[in-house]
Amino acid sequence: MKNGRLDAVDRSDSFGFGVRAMADGAWGFAASQIVTAQEADRVGALAVEIAKASALTKKRDATLAPVDPVRATYETPMDFDPFAMSFDDRIKLLMNAEVRMRERKGLRTTRAAYAVWREDKLFMSSEGADITQRLTEVGGGIAAEAVGNGELQIRTYPDGLRYQNAGGWEILTRWDLIGNAERVADEAVALLSAKPCPQDAITTVILSGNQLSLQCHESCGHPIELDRALGSEAAFAGTSFLTPDKLGTFRYGSSQVNIRIDATSEGGLGTFGFDDEGVPASEGWAVKDGIFVGYLMSRETAAALGTRSNGTMRADGWARVPIIRMTNVSVMPGSAGTLDDLVADTDDGILMDTNRSWSIDDKRFNFQFGTEIGWEIKKGKRRDMVRNPTYTGLTPEFWGSCDAICSESEWVMWGTPNCGKGQPGQGAHTGHGAAPARFRDVRVGVIK
């Protein structure tokens, strides 16, 4: 919905198969949407032909860490199947929220959107795996935009129109879109005349949970991808400052910082039964008490480290080769209480909420983020609204300055349904649990 009318409604489906083959110690992949035995023969042979061509530049044979092939099934648990609902029932929620936003004067554009997504996949391997999975996700949100004073300001709820979780329609109804519509609209308009973010200042920053989730995605989730660390993405997505020699010893953040890799988390976009190499979903630590201790791995990269895969190979559909992707990489809750408690405990700083701009270098070291809105914090109170808030830093220094993370009551499983990686390009859905957190001595305000 946009400005009180339907902007777009689309239903899309795609069906096909891909074959990843190893021949002469090298990899080939071919895919087709013609699902017949004859086409399977052709595509399988093509994958082998491609693998043999790959061997032209081979330095050593590809080696895979072992996995126990299984016959299994997995299905995303849910309360209300979104595909069993009528379109009319689904759109009603958006229309009601959109109408409520438009009651506020001064908005240029209002938007409301939902997405329901399902993937049915069968994984079989020549090693004997036979795994069927059905994954279901639901997401959506509302947005209000105001234009004036040379500014375009936006507020969204719950997270930039890209909030998404694994599960059923209950995911969307647990957020009060209608109840928050008026506030979102008010804040978008108020931002036009809010004071600008302090320029080039060093201060304390409190990040909302949804912003911390993206901070984690970009500055922890990507650098712990072992394919990056080993150079496989060097020309495109980049490499990683977290090189294998740092594993187990490098201080990534303060002792407050604990980051978990967990493909079993309830509702996470990286929650599944098995990855696309047939490795079962697993859980473990990426960062424990501030120390970097774990990678996201495939069978091939795990073999390079002499260990077993932790099951993070995922393909963006049948026509793409699986690559290492984040599952759910989450910042675990601390003991700082609620967000109000954390603000009350902060003498001076800025609270920044909901991502609007994100950028990080190709080793995942230098980052800069902007959020939709900020508030000055003075003597433990949330004070004036701040527009165009931005902050920047270097990953280990930033996480090293984290001195408080809110408690479990504030922890939410957020999601990134649009993570790009690979060539040809692949999108992945990744989960990131997070609660608000505080960082000291952060550089803020980069635009004049």
Place this chain on the structure above:
Amino acid sequence: MSGILFGERELRGIAERALRAAKGDQAEALVIGRTGSLTRFANSAIHQNVTSREADLRVRVVVGTRRATATTNRLDDEGIRRAAELASDLARRAPEDPTFPGLPAPRVIPSSPSAYVEKTAEATPLDRARAVKTMCDSATAVRLIAAGFVSTNVQEIAVASTLGTWAYAPETFAEAQIAAIGDDGSAFAQRVSMDVTSLDVNGAAAEAVGKATIAQHPRDLAPGTYEVVLAPYAVRDMVGFLGLQLNGLAIEEGRSFVGGKIGRSVTGPITLVEDPYDSRSIPRAFDFEGQPSDRVTLIEKGVARGVVYDSVTAHRGKVENTGHATPFLIQPAPMHMRLEAGDKTRDQLVAGVKKGVLVTRFWYTRWVHQLRTIVTGMTRDGTFAILDGEIVHPVKNFRFTQSYHEALGGVRGISKDLSLLMTGEQFGLMTSAQRVPALHLAAFTFTGSTRY
């Protein structure tokens, strides 16, 4: 034609079956077929090597002012019928949109240069592997590591509607990218061509390897505002971001830097045109609604002249449709931009810099402030200090936070050669090609730096 999934007759048959199955006042079918093959290498060896054949049908059904779309890759009778019925059902249930003008009436599509080269369609896995080996060997010979890809691609686009629209075009392109990587520094090069036999793999390798050898051991240079020379890879990023605002929807939503400024100066003396008929680009004479695409002068010698539209934004803006609908119909876009050439060689651009920075490539660029076209991002794969017209040493990568159109206010030199580059993967196909020069700009603001 080998390599092509269907051909015009087959795609027309699919589209017509979809239109017959649709239940509404109007219907439109977009059919896209593509075979993409990409051989990817890292650590000087192929590690991913893929090919896929894909085709999709998108059906748009209109009932009064209601409309909906359904997309499927099931192109048998049952799959086509199901998609058409889904779109029809959703269209009947969708809320009214009084601003929707209905589907555009068919218009004559001018002829354009062919964008299809048979030899690109016929390229084999071994052809691509040999090209990769050429690049890897160039890097290895000077103790560098190579990473990148070689791809060959075939795509077909067909649009039909119940109003009589029919448009079809096959396209091919080949692409090579290489990053040459040393112990402490890297460099990047890219080549794109419709014809795989003229894809300059050797040139890409020589450029990346040559630049990487002088990119080792970068030094610190304090962030600040510097004169810059931007290689075409970086210029492409600027043109791409500005293109996002040079369309009717951006004007309508109040997020374009040219909103209310048509006829006024918005940059320095650059000329940016949208030219779907440029035979040295990847030409295409129609858009994804099957409408003829116009040549549009976007910026002429720094003065904003126009933006592009699709049928819906043109109707709402009460202007002529320029024929720039995109596959998802989200917003119109210029898909064949050309930043016009100047009169300098690239060496002359560097020679004109007193104290500045040469940037090869931008990375991870994102809006910070759309209306002011402020973008943040990093430099990458070859950043150098320039002093008195000479490249003096590599520097560690910068973060920049800079208004792109304001940076173009200080154009001091434009190269006389243009590079063909591609961006804009949508709907599984590449929609946008750009031809851009290198630029010498008077001022560009680097707001931070990294440690490599």
